[in-house]
Every structure is written in C-alpha cells, then in structure tokens.
Amino acid sequence: MLNPGTPAPDFTATLDDGSTFTLSDCRGKKHVVLYFYPKDFTPGCTAQACSFRDNYGAIAAYDAIVIGVSGDSSSSHTSFREKHSLPFPLIPDSDGRLRDLYDAKGWIPWMPPRVTYVIDKEGIIRAAMRHDFRVTAHVPEVIAALEKIAPRAAGESPATASG
Numbered sequence: 001m002l003n004p005g006t007p008a009p010d011f012t013a014t015l016d017d018g019s020t021f022t023l024s025d026c027r028g029k030k031h032v033v034l035y036f037y038p039k040d041f042t043p044g045c046t047a048q049a050c051s052f053r054d055n056y057g058a059i060a061a062y063d064a065i066v067i068g069v070s071g072d073s074s075s076s077h078t079s080f081r082e083k084h085s086l087p088f089p090l091i092p093d094s095d096g097r098l099r100d101l102y103d104a105k106g107w108i109p110w111m112p113p114r115v116t117y118v119i120d121k122e123g124i125i126r127a128a129m130r131h132d133f134r135v136t137a138h139v140p141e142v143i144a145a146l147e148k149i150a151p152r153a154a155g156e157s158p159a160t161a162s163g
Contacts, residue, residue: 001115001128002103008032008119009101015089016077021067027123031064031150033142035116036104040072040080040090044135048114049086051136055143056087062146064118069093069104071112106132114138118145 002008012022026032035052037045052059052066059066066088072080077090093099104115116138118127127145131137 001130002117002125004125004128006125008034008117008123008125010123011098011101013091013093013098014074015067015091016074016081017089018074019089021089021091023119024123026065026119026121028121031062031121031146032119033059033064033066033116033146034069034102034119035066035114035138036069036099036102036112037114038112039070040076041083044114044133045070046080046084048135048138049080050084051139052088053084053086055139058143059139059146062143062150063121064146064150067091069098071096071099116142118142118149120149 008023010024012020015021023032037048039045049068056066068090071094072092073094074092077092081090091098099112104113106113113130114132115130117125120126126149129138129141
C-alpha cells in the first residue's frame with residue numbers, strides 16, 4: 001500500500017458509463033475516496049459497495065467523491081452499480097494497471113485486496129486502509145479521515161457511518 005502523506009499517482013481511466021475520469025481534474029475541487037475491491041456481485045464486495053452507498057451522503061458532506069476499482073468488465077460494473085443503486089462510478093481495471101499504480105496487492109496473488117485511499121484536494125494521500133474481511137470497516141475510517149481534512153458543507157448534518 002502507498003503511505004499517507006505521499007502524492008497520489010495521477011491516472012486517467014474510463015468509467016463504467018464510458019466517460020473518462022482523470023484524478024488530477026479533482027485537484028482543488030474534490031477529495032477522492034478511491035477504493036479497490038476484488039469482484040462484483042460477491043457477498044463481501046456487495047456489502048462493501050452498499051456500505052459506501054448507504055453512507056454516500058455523509059461522505060459527500062465533506063466535499064468528497066467515491067470511486068470503486070476492480071478487475072471486472074465495464075458491463076459487469078454497470079450491472080453491479082445499477083442492481084445495487086450505487087451513486088458512484090466504478091473503474092474496470094482488467095489489466096491491473098491501477099492496482100499496480102496504487103500498490104493494492106494481495107498476499108495471495110490471485111486474491112485482490114480491499115484497499116481504500118482518501119486523497120485530499122491537493123492530491124495527497126491522507127489515509128490508507130486495508131480490511132480484507134471486515135468489509136464495512138472502510139467507511140467509518142474514511143469518514144474519520146475526512147473529518148480531519150475537510151469541514152462539512154454548511155447545513156449538513158453530522159456524519160454517521162454504520163459498519
């Protein structure tokens with residue numbers, strides 16, 4: 001995993017809806033929660049994605065966006081996002097380029113880990129977490145990291161996270 005305090009590697013990727021996302025385009029505009037997960041439609045990955053979905057408003061209150069990354073295809077991501085009403089995009093990383101760029105490697109080569117990064121508006125990694133089996137543990141840690149770096153938008157209620 002990459003360490004907090006280091007610059008987040010810039011990248012450009014195609015999202016599941018076919019649009020292009022470039023991390024550096026968020027600089028000065030949004031904090032980014034970039035999370036890597038093993039596979040669409042598996043029980044743990046579904047619980048993790050739904051945890052981000054259920055707490056999306058709390059995360060967005062800190063002027064942050066969420067983006068998920070796995071090796072699944074764009075069509076799999078689209079089906080997964082639609083079936084579970086995910087309000088955030090997913091990046092297909094079939095060649096593992098982003099996983100390598102972000103050093104999101106597993107202890108077992110064929111089992112991708114669950115790694116989440118909180119990247120601030122200046123492009124610096126502020127938090128990095130890995131919970132391969134505690135699939136909903138990422139969200140409370142993400143919100144805690146955002147609380148340290150970003151004031152909530154005016155009028156937003158205090159963040160609550162389940163997990």
